[in-house]
Amino acid sequence: MKEFLNNWKLIILLCLTLGLAPFFPEPHIWGKLKWIFGGAKGMVFMDWFDVVLHGFFFILLIRLIIMKIINSKTSD
Secondary structure, three states, X not given: OHHHHOOHHHHHHHHHHHHOOOOOOOOHHHHHHHHXXXXXXXXXXXXXXXXXXXXXXXXXXXXXXXXXXXHHHHOO
């Protein structure tokens, strides 16, 4: 499991496919984020679950970036 969570190529692939799907007319996560920043009026549980589902891979990517920065500073 640790190899999966630290695999850059796999996490980026998941972000570009499942994280952004469906792609047309705009990436799904982008539409949901605009809805949230617009006040999230009318959002139900399914919409919030959808944000978590599509956003999870981006959270993993951000985690990897932070870990890389921290490790590079400690090795200096």
